[in-house]
Each structure stands twice: as structure tokens, then as C-alpha cells.
Amino acid sequence: MIHPFTQEHEELRNVIRQFLQKEIVPHVERWEAEQKVPREILRKMGSLGYFGLNIAEEYGGSGDNPLAEAVLHEEIGRINASGFANTVGVHVGIAMRPVYKFGTEEQKRRYVVPGVQGEKIGALAITEPGAGSDVASIRTRAVRDGDHYILSGNKIFITNGVYADFYVVAARTRPEGGHKGLSLFIVDRDTPGFQIQRKLEKVGLHSSDTAELFFDDCRIPASQRLGEENQGFYLIMQNFQWERLMIALQTLGTAQAVLDMAVEYAKTRQQFGGPLTQFQVIRHRLVDMAVEVAKARHLTYHALDLFARGIDCVTETSMAKLVATEAAYLVADMAVQIHGGYGYMQEYPVQRAWRDMRVTRIYAGTNEIMKEIIAKRMELLP
Template sequence: MGHSTPALADASEDITLFRDMLLRCLDKEVLPHYDQWEKDGWMPKSAWLTLGAAGLLAPDMPEEYGAAGAPFEVSQMILEETCRVGVHSLSTALSVHSNIVAPYVNNLGTPEQKAMWLPKMITGEVIGSIGMTEPGAGSDLAGMRTTAVRQGDDYIINGSKTFITNGLHCGLLVLAAKTDPTLGAKGITLFLVDSSLPGFTKGKGIKKMGQHSNDTAELFFDNLRVPASAVLGEVNQGFVYLMQELPRERIGIGSQAIGACEGAMAMTADYVRQRKAFGQPVAQFQNTRFTLAELRAQLELTKAYWAHCVTRFKAGLMTTQEASILKLTSTELQVKLTHECLQLFGGYGYTEEYPISRFFTDARVQTIYAGTSEIMKEIIARGELGR
């Protein structure tokens, strides 16, 4: 994702400026504490406020809400760079907050909703989450059981969500609920829910194999009363909105995958040049050289397709099939690449002392959330063959 790619040419100055700001902030405010956050399974709220003060939360939102009004590519650079330097938990937390929730509010919200939530999200005072996945419904949104029943000027919400990124920190939840259970996926409505309301309960943090400090939780709604003004967009149009917003989410995951791949490749190249076996650097063995050559070739192709998708997205032309191809190929490459790079570290790769082990475990969820690889293949096949 260098400046030479056509999609980034018009944003290169902004990217350089924001990248310098981001890397300074990460060096000073994040990297010295990140290992401890990972051990604690928790990123403190103060970190969000620091990132907000540095202008790094939802930077491409409109200036009228306190954001920088930066190009779309700046938001993607933040996701890429945070993964490249190895703070994957932070990157995923930012992806949900800045690359998913903020655009939902900005694209679908009323002027009142935007004025209420966006300024606080941009400062980090309010942290955003999205509530789609349920204990019994993941990629299959039609199986959603959380309901929202109209009662006068309010809706009464009952149900639960699980695997919610930023779930414990959550101040604003974009919640998907069934408002007409007879319509299946077409009876879903989105709500902007204030997590401080009575009836909104946060479960304990979910322990995961990777991305430990990205807090993930189950959320419960027991006769949670929200005003009708909390509806985001139109009633029963939630599924349509989810489909509209997924391309941006999947570009973001592609940005993360590319950043993580670049970070893993750099540390592996550095290691094999220094590590010796049988009297010569590991980098001199043909197996090492060919492995890294193949991975680099695949990564460059992925970056080129990512740039193509960004161009299409900005022109309003990107299809669900293209988004699915990007999500599938970039995340599967990330899992493969971190696996093969770890192998080149030998026994040291399996230790926590070397960050490649964290790159490996943090990568694994990328082929699962935001639509599994299997669902991506199904969507791509529908585009090719019809239903």
C-alpha cells in the first residue's frame, strides 16, 4: 500500500502526515504499554482519549463533528500501520469504532443522531460497537432472535449478542434487532443504543486465543426501552444497510491483513539474515528464499487488488462479490503467511519472546469475523453462478 498505487495517489500527502502522527503516538503512548494490556486483556479508556486527542479516531468523518475530514485512505492506513507494528488488538478495536460504527452513523443517521454521537466518538469519549452476532446466529442474520417491539413512542428490546468487539468499553451500540420476525432477514432494524440505559447489561470479557486486549464481550438486553428516535435509518431496512456497509468493513479487514503481512515479512527477513544453521545464515537456504519470494508475490497481488477495490469503493461501484474476494484472499493469505514465517523462526517462533507468535495467533480470527471464508466463497459463487 505504498504511494505508488493509483488509489492512493491523491491522498499521499495526507497519508504521510497522518502516518507520522500515528507512529509517534504509537511509539509514545501504545507500544510501551501494549504487552501489559495484552496480559491484562484490556486496553484502558485513557488510550482511546489519547488517540482521539491526536485526531486518529474516525479521521475521515466530516469536520463539522470535530474530525479531520481526511481522505478515506487515511482511515485505512491507520488500520494497516497498527497491524504492521503488531498492535492487532488495537487495530481491530479501531476498525469497529472508526471504520464501521462511525460510517453507519454518518451515512444513515439523522442530523440529530450525528450531532449527538459523532463528536464524542471522535474524541474517544464514546466508544462504538456493532451488535449483529448472536449465540445462535453468526453469518446467518436471518436466524437473529433479538427482538424490538414497538410500544407507543418506544421500542422494547430483548435478546443478546456475543463476540462483540469493544463490548466492555461500548458507549454506543449499533444494534440489529428483529422488528418483524415474519420477514426473516427483511424484518431487521438498526438502533443506536446508549449502553448506559437500564436493561443493557455487559457480560464478562471473552477470553480468546489472540487479540487479547481487544475487549470482546456478550451483551444482554432485558426489556431495554429505547425511543423511536433511536432507529437508525428506516424500520425493517437493517439488512439492506448491513449489505451497503459491508464493503467498507471488508476493505478495512484487507487493510489490516496487508499491514500484518508486511510486518511479519519484515521481521522474518531480518531474523533469517541473522540466524545461522549449518554454518551459514538461514537466508542463504533455497527453501527460505523461495518461501519468502512466493509470499511476497502473493502479497503484492493482494495489495494491487486492494487498491482496485478502494478505487471502486470511492466511485460507489464496488460490488459485494469484489468485497468478498478481497476479504477471502487477504485474510487467507495473512493466515498462511504468518504460519510460514513462524516456521522460518524454528523453535523461537513458538515463544512469546518473538512477536511472530503473536502475529500468528492474532491472524487466525481474520478468516472468521465479518463473514467467514466459507460465506465469502458462497457470495462469490452466487455472483458467478446465481443462486
């Protein structure tokens, strides 16, 4: 199997693992109940350098190193705290990332430097009530007015949407032109006309806050535009590669954690005079789960290796997202079954994985869209 990590990455993995066990795991249930990840812990992670693993030193990071950030995402997945994983992943991997990659020097100083320190937290706002998979049909408008733009419209399902400090927002700068008429903007939380319309209640990922946003003639300086006008769609698509890899890594970590829980439970739970593993059907189910995790690991590490070496990996990234998220949900579902009635009780963490993994097949591009991307790459479209 391709193992893209060096000895240094494995040492980092150990440090992160210890940090997560000490500082995160004991608080997960409380954060889920409070429906919030406390800001202090995000600041602490920032101060320890965990948000700058793939950011140049001049912006407070430890250097451009996607494999180091990959270790962070996989290990966060491994503790089965996907609400927390979502909060961190969206900030580091999908909101701060485009500012770092496509932003001006001033934008990087204003958002990336405090973002790396955990002083400012970001969100990425693309989805709208009428535009989900079909990103090109976004209707939020940004109309140029001198050296400003006026934003109007709304966004839905935005992770970190309730508590973020800055929002990277996709808006239409050309009425016609579909995907060729979109641009990205950075909107500060306190901008007049910008409203966090409502906090959304979800089936899982309870500690991750999700919001509907509203832009009511929200006036922002033209210097807040990210990248060239009408190039937003291409920037979003570029950023999707890392986002999808990140989701694959997180869900791979969770699938492995859930498999371990199920093995442990099946070995210790006694029924009919022996452990559950005395039954061939249970043993085979555990083997099926191990095969799913192995498939996810192979594809994810392969895509990550290509990505880290700068090789085109749209197909592999889409496959990794598809396979890892399907595997994680299947493994979580089987783990609940192996736990019997206990698996359905709140006090057993397998139920949380089962609720949390369901959405990974939907966000960051649905798995049907992953298949469409792969089909296009296979030149199957008429």
C-alpha cells in the same frame, strides 16, 4: 499496481507511523496482558484527529476521506498489535460509521461528535448464538410500545462489548420477513435491562475486549432507531463493504510486518555455518510469503480505489478480504516456522501475529461467505 494514495496521504502515513511507534508499540505487551486498551490512549487519538479522518468537519472530523482512514488502518496493522487494531477499527470503521452515514442530526451530535473525540467508544452487535453467517435469522426482538421499543434477546462475540459507551444493535421488528424484518438501534451502556453478560476469553486479540450481551425487556426511545424500520439488513450490508476493506487493510499491514520479521531473522540466524538464507527452501519460502503479500496488496488497493471513487465493488471488496486474510495467516504460519522454536515463544511477536490472524478468516463474514458473495456476483447460484 494501482496506488490510490496521494502525496498528502503519504505524509499522513509518516505522521501516523511516528505516533504509533512512540505511543502504542511500547505498551502493546502490557495491554495484551491486561486484556484492555486504556481509554486515555483512545482519547488521545481522538484529540489528535485520528478518529475523524473520514468524517465531515461539522462533526469534528477533517472531511470525508476514506483513503485517509485507510492509511490509518493499514499502518495500525503494520505494528502487529491486532487487539489494539480491533478496538480502534470497530469503533471508527464499523460502529460510529453507520451512525454517521444513516443517523439523524441528533444521533450524530450525540454519538459521532464524542466518538470522533474518543470520548465515547462504540460497538456493533449483530451476531447471536443462533445467527452468525445467517444474519437474516436474527432473533433479538424489538417490539414497538408507543414512542418506545422493547428489546429482548442476546448477542455474542461483540468486540468492544465490555467497555463500549454505545452499541449499534440489530433486532427484529417484524416477526416474519427474514432479512426484511430487521432494524438497527443505538443502545446506551447504562440503559436499564441492558447487561454485559460475560467477557469472553479468546485465543488471540487479547487487548480487544469481547462480550456476550443480554437485553432483558430493555426499553429504548423510538428516536434511538437508526434508519428506517425494517431497513436494518440493507444498512448492515452497506456497512460491510467498508468493514471488509478495513480488515483487508489491517491484515495486509500485519502480513507485511511479519514478512519483514522473517526476512530479518532468516538473514541473521546462523545454522550449519551460515545464515538460514543459505538454504534454498528458506529463500523460496520467503519468496512465497512476499508473493502472498503482493497479491493481497494489489487486490486491496484495487478495491479501495473503486470504493473511494464510489464504484460498485462488492466483488472486489470480498476478494480483498478473502485474499488478504488468507495471506496474513499463511505468512504468519510460515514466519513461525522460519523462527523455529523461538517462533513459538511469547517473547517473539510472530506468535502473536499467528494467533491473531487466525480469526480474520472468520469475522467480518467468514471466507466461505466471501466466496458465496463472489459466486452470486458471478451468477453461479442455481
